[in-house]
Amino acid sequence: MKEEQKQASQEKSQVIENLEKIFFDKPETVPKKPCRTCTEFKNWTRKMTGTATKSNNNIVEAEHEKNISELKRVDCPLDSIELGRSTWSFLHTMAAYYPEQPTSKQQSEMKDFIHIFSKFYPCSWCAKHLQERLKTDVPDTRSSVTLSQWFCELHNEVNQRLGKPVFDCSKVLERWKDGWIDGSCN
Numbered sequence: 087m088k089e090e091q092k093q094a095s096q097e098k099s100q101v102i103e104n105l106e107k108i109f110f111d112k113p114e115t116v117p118k119k120p121c122r123t124c125t126e127f128k129n130w131t132r133k134m135t136g137t138a139t140k141s142n143n144n145i146v147e148a149e150h151e152k153n154i155s156e157l158k159r160v161d162c163p164l165d166s167i168e169l170g171r172s173t174w175s176f177l178h179t180m181a182a183y184y185p186e187q188p189t190s191k192q193q194s195e196m197k198d199f200i201h202i203f204s205k206f207y208p209c210s211w212c213a214k215h216l217q218e219r220l221k222t223d224v225p226d227t228r229s230s231v232t233l234s235q236w237f238c239e240l241h242n243e244v245n246q247r248l249g250k251p252v253f254d255c256s257k258v259l260e261r262w263k264d265g266w267i268d269g270s271c272n
Contacts, residue, residue, distance in 0.1 A: 166209055173207070174241055181237045182263035184230040193227040200225045219243075234258045 164172065185192060204220055207213040219240065226232040238255035245252050253261070265271030 169209060170212070177237050178234065178241070178258065178262040181233040182230060182259055184227075184233050186229050186231075188227065188229065196227040196233065197225050215244075216240075231259070234262065 184196065188196070201220060204213055204216040207216065223236075223240075226236040235255055235258065238253060238258045242252040242255065260266055
């Protein structure tokens with residue numbers, strides 16, 4: 087179990103490093119004080135406590151992991167990993183329950199929502215990425231299926247940039263609305 091936790095922690099750290107490489111092309115663009123919603127909790131606490139290190143010292147690393155688990159409360163502000171997971175869950179669920187035949191007004195309002203969302207998303211580099219994407223790829227709001235596919239493709243693009251596996255978009259409604267075909271969600 088501890089090995090799985092260690093691997094998950096390493097994967098999260100890699101995602102953060104990938105995000106920083108993608109969005110911070112110049113060192114001077116990195117904020118002086120780390121933004122909690124732009125940083126994983128573990129890395130944020132290291133930066134805030136001054137324990138950020140590239141050391142391979144397993145004892146220091148193990149002690150830091152122990153301190154992190156003691157520090158982390160469930161009612162704290164979200165870090166970038168938690169924010170991303172919660173946001174994608176919301177967006178995919180919203181798309182799955184979007185009308186099958188939306189009115190012109192509903193289609194327009196959904197496009198407006200996505201554009202406004204991109205301006206106020208708390209993770210600034212994520213917001214900028216979405217804003218850039220919206221310049222060339224208009225959300226497909228013709229139905230819940232097309233909107234769900236649009237969000238799935240967007241999510242997969244982000245996952246690819248972060249070095250994470252992509253999702254089979256043919257199963258997007260099974261995942262976010264109907265439940266798995268094997269009945270495991272019943």
